[in-house]
Amino acid sequence: MTKLTQSKRSLVDLALEELGQRLTSGIWAVGSRIPTEPELAEQLGISRNTVREAVRVLLYAGLLEVRQGDGTYVRAITSPAEAMRSISRASLREQLEVRAVLEESTARLAALRADEQDIAQIERCLAVRGEQQQYQNADDFIARDLDFHLAIADACGNAALAELYRYFSRTVQLGIQFSIQDEALPDPDLASHQAIVTAIRNRDAAAAAQAAAAVTGPLLQALDTLLPPSAG
Incomplete structure (x- = not known):
């Protein structure tokens, strides 16, 4: 045993x-x-x-x-x-595309299933995150931003989906750090993230998914420019 x-x-x-x-x-x-x-x-x-x-x-x-x-x-x-190892060998862009799909799904489900405690936690995480410009250490900002998105994943009411999001969010972040290093990637402002929270609080699943897509879309476009074909 x-x-x-x-x-x-x-x-x-x-x-x-x-x-x-x-x-x-x-x-x-x-x-x-x-x-x-x-x-x-x-x-x-x-x-x-x-x-x-x-x-x-x-x-x-x-x-x-x-x-x-x-x-x-x-x-x-x-x-x-082995399945996870295969996923980790996928290109950074492929991994980010999956993360984008997961973010839209978790936001949509959170709008339908999150309770007041969940929404309050999401709002607290966003308040702590703030704007990127207020951080001297990029790693600190990345950690606070991830906390916000994980709070949404935890509020979606699907533990398996939340676990998958955790895996992809961390894998993609490591890939970005190793592949791009000092290159600056666009980070949606506080208002873009607030749009997700507002949609979740309003129980508007379609708007929540659309707002989540608006957050990841610019990053996908930037990767196409910054990464060589073999890396993306």
């Missing part, structure tokens, strides 16, 4: 790795039913909530499927870790 222990990586990541090994090793064959959440929680020595989050990611990735009233079954056995 495998017991997972806390480390710098989240327990969800560790659970994903363990479940992925069961898929790729053949312990769980395609078409077989996996243990229930309580059974997995006991086997791994973690909470049911952590198991649920890990299973949701595998469901979202298409490796598992739920059969109503019958349980969760193995749909494919491709390793989640």
Whole structure:
């Protein structure tokens, strides 16, 4: 029986790795039913909530499927870790395009599902973020900007989608730092970000998605100019 222990990586990541090994090793064959959440929680020595989050990611990735009233079954056995490595080898522009899609999706869902506490947290993060010009350290601004977008992802009501956003947002940021270095990228002003918050508070899903697209669009256009074809 495998017991997972806390480390710098989240327990969800560790659970994903363990479940992925069961898929790729053949312990769980395609078409077989996996243990229930309580059974997995006991086997791994973690909470049911952590198991649920890990299973949701595998469901979202298409490796598992739920059969109503019958349980969760193995749909494919491709390793989640290998899938993530493949994604990391994609071009920076491809990764950013995926992040843009995720930002539109999380903003749209947040407008439909966020409660008052979620919206208040988004507004607090935006207030802390402020404008780029007020920062002497670019890394500090990047961190505060990411906090704002993560708050929206956390408010979308879909844990798997929020986890995917976390992965892509950090991967893209690292790619930008390594590929462009000192080049200046356009950063939408506070008003552009406020438009997302306003749409979410107004429960206007279409406007929220449109505002999110307006934030990522200029960055995609800038990458086409700044990056050579092989890098983008």
